[in-house]
Amino acid sequence: MKAIVIDQYGNVEELKEREVLKPIVKGNEVLIRILATSVNPVDWKIRKGDLQEQLRFSFPIILGLDVAGVIEEVGEEVEYFKVGDKVFTKPENIGKGSYAEFITVKSDLVSYMPTNLSFEEAASIPLAGLTAWQSLVDYAKIKEHDRVLIHAGAGGVGSLAIQIAKSFGAFVATTASSKNEEFLKSLGADLVIDYKKDKFEELLSDFDIVLDTIGGEVQEKSFQIIKSGGVLVSIVHEPIQKVKGIKSGFLWLKPNGKQLEALSKLIVHGKIKPIISKVVPFNEEGVREAHILSEGQHVRGKIVMKVKLNHKKLREKYYPKSHIFILDSISYWTCNVISIIYSFVLYHVISVNQSTYLFHLTLNS
Structure with missing residues (x-):
């Protein structure tokens, strides 16, 4: 899988894209395909070596402590989640974080994403x-x-x-x-x-x-x-x-799925809204830019890294025998109109991001 790693402490040039082994799911874990993550001050503090006394790591380090994505696989002990669920989480393993295509997380640290958020918006929530x-x-x-x-x-x-x-x-x-x-x-x-x-x-x-x-x-x-x-x-x-x-x-933060559920309820009911200052692509250049902006310490809200979607792979993985079509650059109002037109065969709609929607139809294959 693709990941952004550091092999030593230093400036943003140490953030490098590399192929690494995809993590293996344990019994109480879920494997999440990451579709968005975000940068936090702890990321660049670790990168610079400022936290060497508090946190011990083995290189290479995969930074990142915010995850929004789709469950790719579940461990044999997991009952609450299934493949295809949209989730968000703050992972426990700081050195094997979310600057990657996939991550394994204990299921009790995971929560369903707020239904009214895109992956980018959801990725801005967990750690903060x-x-x-x-x-x-x-x-x-x-x-x-x-x-x-x-x-x-x-x-x-x-x-x-x-x-x-x-x-x-x-x-x-x-x-x-x-x-x-x-x-x-x-x-x-x-x-x-x-x-x-x-x-x-x-x-x-x-x-x-x-x-x-x-x-x-x-x-x-x-x-x-x-x-x-x-x-x-x-x-x-x-x-x-x-x-x-x-x-x-x-306060030393602890990952907590139940508290993410509480935050999700507040978001769905309009009590909390995510604040995003900028969305950058999840690649070497984008992650470096995110670190520079965050380190400037004058950012309003969060900086999010968005993973480029492969719609064909998404369709084949989660809905191999269903009729799927994906529309880009449409408004929420247009999405609702399409949903009404296809209501007699529409199983559900997934908001991939603020302007991309996946429509799942229940026609016979």
Whole structure:
């Protein structure tokens, strides 16, 4: 299978396309054909060698911690999923990740994709969504009317954290540049603080929760605005200090299929929407571009890598004895019209991406 690997730590030139062995499915695993993945800061930090002390790897390393795709094979112990299911997940094995055509993942870490998302949109959710969920829901125990500060709200984690916090009925303040103010308010933020002009520690007080996505001096100043009994959770590093009466800690993300299901429900009901700044092709050049953009740290939402589809292979693999036709570059409205016309023989429609639909008909072969 094709994969993007690194053989040593270094710059983006170390990201190289190569043929590697396709993974073998174990009893409790599913094999997923990856149709979209995305880049996260941990990817380029590993590539540069910044996390050598925390994470030990054997080269070559396949980076990538977001998966959206179709199940290709299921292990003998798997009951919940079948071949052809559209799923998304955050894989457990960091060194054998999603910059590849296929990946094996334990079935309990996998969830069905939200029915209203494309593969590209779904690929933007797992790592960032689970990070935000585990920070706010698991660690901070967020509840209605909590006052929550989310640093760097325009980023991948921040943009989802704002929406999750609002779904719980919290008051949300966030820090960002002024150019992102309207965007963040559209996500539900009640107050946007321009970090270039204003000092959040002078404007805010009596907050229940702070989600620290920056660390350092920002984390240190965040303790000043938290009330007694409040919580600071960092996704960057362990808190530099401990303050009496304030619970604080570092979140180490854990893959979780059930939590992805919870996020999926919020997405289907319109409580959360994925934020994608750019979609690049899944190849050597595209992955390198994604790393450069992410490392610049001024990206709104996520950068997604899209796998080029082979429609013939997709049709032969999942529907070998059925009548299938695939239409590119059509609108959702056009898709609905076609579905009505063929309703008497239409089994189902798969949204491959935002403008490509696969129609499965139940005619005799």
